[in-house]
Amino acid sequence: xAGVTQTPKFQVLKTGQSMTLQCAxxxxxxxxxxxxxxxxxxxxxIHYSVGAGITDxxxxxxxxxxxxxxxEDFPLRLLSxxxxxxxxYFCASSSQTSGRAHPHEQFFGPGTRLTVL
Amino acid sequence: xxxxxxxxxxxxxxxxxANLPCNHSTISGNEYVYWYRQIHSQGPQYIIHGxxxxxTNEMASLxxxxxxxxxxxxxxxxxxxxxxxxxxxxxxxxxSGSARQLTFGSGTQLTVLP
Numbered sequence: 001x002a003g004v005t006q007t008p009k010f011q012v013l014k015t016g017q018s019m020t021l022q023c024a025x026x027x028x029x030x031x032x033x034x035x036x037x038x039x040x041x042x043x044x045x046i047h048y049s050v051g052a053g054i055t056d057x058x059x060x061x062x063x064x065x066x067x068x069x070x071x072e073d074f075p076l077r078l079l080s081x082x083x084x085x086x087x088x089y090f091c092a093s094s095s096q097t098s099g100r101a102h103p104h105e106q107f108f109g110p111g112t113r114l115t116v117l
Numbered sequence: 118x119x120x121x122x123x124x125x126x127x128x129x130x131x132x133x134x135a136n137l138p139c140n141h142s143t144i145s146g147n148e149y150v151y152w153y154r155q156i157h158s159q160g161p162q163y164i165i166h167g168x169x170x171x172x173t174n175e176m177a178s179l180x181x182x183x184x185x186x187x188x189x190x191x192x193x194x195x196x197x198x199x200x201x202x203x204x205x206x207x208x209x210x211x212x213s214g215s216a217r218q219l220t221f222g223s224g225t226q227l228t229v230l231p
Contacts, residue, residue, distance in 0.1 A: 004160075033218060035218075042204070042220075042221030042222055042223060042224070043161070043221045045218040048218060058218060059218075088158075090160050090161070092160070092161075092219075105166075106161075106163065106219060108161050108162070110159060110160055111158070111160055
């Protein structure tokens with residue numbers, strides 16, 4: 001298993017540009033989420049999904065959209081990038097029914113480092 | 118979720134045991150204690166979890182006090198690669214929806230010294 005993969009690893013945007021951060025997992029996990037981490041701070045939840053076709057907002061959803069058309073993919077869209085969205089973005093997945101992992105163990109991707117100028 | 122308190126930083130000599138404390142005095146009876154770590158620039162990594170009893174796996178041991186108000190993560194033989202921020206998180210047993218998010222506080226920066 002590749003686990004949770006994220007692309008791109010690095011991205012620089014200009015203010016006002018839009019882009020999509022990709023996240024995929026091959027563990028058949030129902031639950032996927034997006035966090036952002038600002039320097040010296042903990043992770044904050046942006047959006048999450050409990051299954052294909054179902055998404056909901058987290059703690060800091062403004063400026064971001066998500067969709068979940070398949071179990072495997074959970075892209076995060078920045079509609080109009082702002083310097084305040086400069087951050088490291090992590091995607092995570094977990095399963096309530098995973099045979100090996102504790103149901104609350106979350107698997108994180110390697111992150112996307114985004115800079116908005 | 119119960120709030121946790123951790124020291125901001127700790128040092129440990131390579132090869133020695135690293136003992137990372139966590140206070141969670143408001144923990145409820147159905148809440149688990151989880152530990153994650155984040156090595157610089159990487160995504161967080163699950164380490165271990167427990168409810169009441171002490172737990173051990175290939176990475177670490179978790180000691181939970183009898184009153185469950187505090188716990189200690191033990192890395193028995195710390196290596197330089199264990200340098201990371203360690204997060205103690207308290208969670209209900211089977212959360213749903215947004216409650217499934219992990220609330221990361223500031224954690225403890227563990228530095229393993231050569």
